[in-house]
Amino acid sequence: MIHNTDSKEDVYDAPGPKGCPFVGSLPSLAWDLLGFFESITRKYGDIVLFKLGRKHIYLISHPKDIERLYAGERKGQYTRKFFHEAYKSAFGNGIFNSYGESWKKQREILQPYFQKRAIETWFPVIREETEHTIQQLAKKNGSEVLHAEQAILPLVQSIMSRILFGKSLEDEDSQQAVMAINTVSQRTVVRSMLAFIFNGVLNRLPTPGNLKYQKALKTINQTINNLKLKAEREGDDKKCLMNQLTPLFDPQELRDHLFTLFFAGQDTTVNAIAFTLYYLGKYPDIQQQARKEVELMMSGKAHLDYQDLKHLQFTESVINESMRLSPPAYATYRDVEGNQKMGNTIIKDKSILVFSPYVTHRHHGVWKNPEQFNPERFINGEIQKLSFMPYGGGMRTCLGLNLARVEILTVVALFLHRFQWTIPDDFKVKFIPHMTLKSRKGIILKMLE
Ligand code: HEM
Known part of the structure; x- marks a missing residue:
């Protein structure tokens, strides 16, 4: 339909699939979210409307x-609050789940701790934990198959724990936290979809899925x-983030930020590394x-230094290309105001x-x-602005x-x-969209000597 407006141009409604009565396109989305996004973009174009x-819902690509x-987000035309309630039991009012003025204040406070200069001070921790993991993996010589996510998750978790708390997790706590994070990641997608029907009431009922989710949250809270x-x-580590942030937030808000950072910093990073190893x-x-x-x-050097990273241009481009085709944060949203x-x-x-x-990177x-x-x-190549956005863009x-x-x-x-590897002949990645993008059967590498 054409709408007449005061401006000289006419504006149009976006095209899109009709969907089913009451639930709209929810069944197609629940069945194959990425396939649905791709197919409607192919069929209807760059802006698609569905229910x-x-x-x-408008999908823009x-x-x-x-x-x-x-640009509109900066002017307050778009915000991110629809899933606030669905995510609240996990992320509380932490920076990922807040909006408006309270988000603005939080961002101002937290941003300096994540700038390049701040990250440089954490580099020795990152290198030390990585070298340790590689040594452990090398000792297991002979076991020629490596489950990349399973190997990388404890590493990324140790890095995150040391940055946030100055401490690594004990093995048993770590295993429990890994399982709990998986459950929360998986259930968050279901909760996001259920938020669209009956005002999200199904997310508040004591169903087996919700109970499992609550139990996983309890485990992560306990771990933290x-x-x-x-x-x-x-x-013994005064400069860990928790110590630096404690005077800046009240205890509840501090808990919400620590949960957010502990969670957001793991699944995404692990999958980015695992997919890169897969493509390599x-x-x-x-x-x-x-x-x-x-x-x-590395020739003639005992260790990789922070300054060396900027010279690894090709390796970085492999990571970028992997994140183009397999972006861990495969979709996000804004509310229209x-x-x-x-x-x-x-x-x-x-x-x-x-x-x-995921869709824009394949446009x-x-x-x-x-x-x-x-x-x-x-x-x-010339990379067009915002055609590559694995870390999002704009003010959020x-x-x-970094x-x-x-x-x-x-x-x-x-x-x-340290290693050379290939992938087993019969191994194929099939994507599954949990809170981050994963491979349905994990990532399996065949290690070579
Ligand atoms: C490969 C790794 C990562 C990817 C692909 C990734 C991706 C993203 C994306 C796309 C967004 C924006 C979402 C939106 O616009 O709605 C985001 C936000 C965020 N990420 Fe990451 N992320 C990664 C790692 C991390 C790490 C390591 C941390 C912290 C330790 C982190 C903390 C956050 C937080 C707190 C936000 C919310 C920011 C805000 O709303 O102001 N992420 N991330």
Whole structure:
């Protein structure tokens, strides 16, 4: 339908699938979320309208529209609050789940702790934990198959625990926390979908799924509490983030931020590393080229230094290409405040805008041969603004992106330095969208001597 407006241009309603009565496109979304996003974008274009329950949802995929969204967000036209209630039992009012003025204040306080200079001070911890893990893995020589996520998760968890609390987790606590984080990640997607029907009441009932979720939250809270107590008792690292943040927040808000950082910093980073190792295993020539770069850097050196990272340009482009095709944060959303316009499409008040790095990173109008794994495009090619956004963008861009980048590059570089691997002939990745993007059967590497 064409709407007449005071501006000279007409504005249009976005096209999209009709969906089922009452639930809209929820069944298609629940069945295959990424497939649904891809197919409706292919069929209807860059802005697609569909319904979930009674809510209008717009999926936008062109970088130009994402740029418009971020510009509008700064003016208050878009915000992020729809899932606030669904996420509250986990993230409370921590920075990931807050909005408006309270988010602004939190961001101002937390931002300096995640700037490049601050992350540089954590580099020795990242390197030490990575070297330790690599030594442990090397000792297991002979077991030729490596489950990458299972190997990397305890590493990323140790790094995060030491940065936040100055302490590593005991093995048993670590295993329980890993399982609990998996449960929360998996259930959060279900909770997000259920938030669209009957005002999210199903998320509040004592169903087996909700009870499992609550139990997992309790485990993570306990883990964080144990770490906190241990840090307070043994107090040998005054500069850990918890100590730095304690005077700045009241105890409840501090808990919410610690939970958020502990959680947000793990699943995403682990999957980014695991997928990169997978692509390196799948493309031996690329692995060889990346290793050559690392070896050149490491020649005559006992350790990798922070300053070395900026010279690992090819290795970084492999990580970028992996995050293009397998972005851990595969989709996010904003609430629409008032009727808005995106190009000449009307975006209605109280609807939700969804944008998906998974879809945008494969946009045929933006990327040449998007399905092809080609790290060179990050070296030679012109990357259009916001066509590559694994860490989001705009004012709510990932708080931990400097930390994540350093962690991923360090782990991948030291892996290349120590190991060679391929992937089993019959192994294929099938994506599964939990809170972050995962491989349904994990990532399996075949280690070579
Ligand atoms: C590969 C690793 C990571 C990826 C791909 C990733 C991705 C993202 C994305 C896309 C967003 C923006 C979501 C939106 O616009 O709605 C985000 C936000 C956020 N990330 Fe990350 N992230 C990663 C690692 C981390 C780490 C290591 C931390 C902290 C330790 C972290 C903390 C956060 C927080 C607190 C937010 C919310 C920021 C705000 O709303 O102001 N992330 N992340």
